[in-house]
Amino acid sequence: MVSMKDISLRCGVSVATVSKALNDHSDVGEKTKERIRSVAKEMGYFPNASAKQLKTRRSHNLGVLFIDEAGSGLTHDFYANILDSFKVTAEENGYDLTFINCNHHAQDMTYLEHSRYRGIDGVVIACVKFNDPEVLELVESDVPVVTIDHTYDQRTAVISDNIRGMRDLVTYIYKERGHRRIAFIHGADSTVTQNRLTSFYRTIEELGGSVPDEYILQADYRDTGAAYEQTLALLELKEPPTCIIYPDDFSCIGGINAIKSKGLSIPEDISIAGYDGINIAKVLEPKITTIEQDTKQIGKKAAQELIDLIERPKTTLIERVVVEGTLLKGDSVRKLI
Helix, strand or coil: CCCHHHHHHHHCCCHHHHHHHHCCCCCCCHHHHHHHHHHHHHHCCCCCHHHHHHHHCCCCEEEEEECCCCCCHHHCHHHHHHHHHHHHHHHHCCCEEEECCCCHHHHCCCHHHHHHHCCCCEEEEECCCCCCHHHHHHHCCCCCEEEECCCCCCCEEEEECHHHHHHHHHHHHHHHCCCCCEEEEECCCCHHHHHHHHHHHHHHHHCCCCCCHHHEEECCCCCHHHHHHHHHHHHCCCCCCCEEECCCHHHHHHHHHHHHHCCCCCCCCCEEECCECCHHHHHCCCCCEEEECCHHHHHHHHHHHHHHHHHCCCCCCCCEEEECCEEECCCCCCCCC
């Protein structure tokens, strides 16, 4: 391994000068800096991460706590896109990523213990059981934390605007497309679900409509099987809905299959809408009416907020960052009036 001493011998300068040049100190001339950096690159020099950590008291390593109970892992379109954006922003700022949930129980470590074992500077938390005691232990510790789509007291959160998103979606279906019998198959209980469900009811009420209890059913996010069964239940009602909103675009596939199994067509016989704006919603025929969440901005904001908490803890505010989505009208909601 190439050391600063090796570079100093090649350049004919002291080790201290090499160190100052590589760290861009002002008391070393630009020509000397350029020459030392050129030689360092030529010799394949890389700074020792452990030594750098001792000096800065930072590992420049961010932890990611991500547990997808549906088993999709990083094929989960929505969170994969968020984490990709998070990764890009972190790397642009000189940070690496470590997943702190991978097999940590095999080492008999809690999430907090695993974070400290890995020397992580801060953690982003997404898609977990937010009331899990281990998650709460991490949130209540002195480790900088940013959450995605969930809020804790005294912790920064980056939230997709689910209230406005559902309002925009329902308003389009009700006002622009003329539907009055709108059903909502919502996801499992969470802050996201609660916000969307409340916004659904509130928007229908503000528009002068009403929602029969039998029009509100549950299917877990990305669960096409449950969405299939709940769609059949809605279609078998004495007065079925004219439009069904699903927990997410992926679960829409289950709804589509159920509708086709009844010999019905979308949107001629029944209309559907999703949520998230993943790629599949844009290529299916008909294209799914949905809310496209700004995953790039969510991931970028989460990384920026976490890095600020790490590097500027005394001047960084704990805040709730809300990121708006965009209505994609698609072709899956028929115009009735």
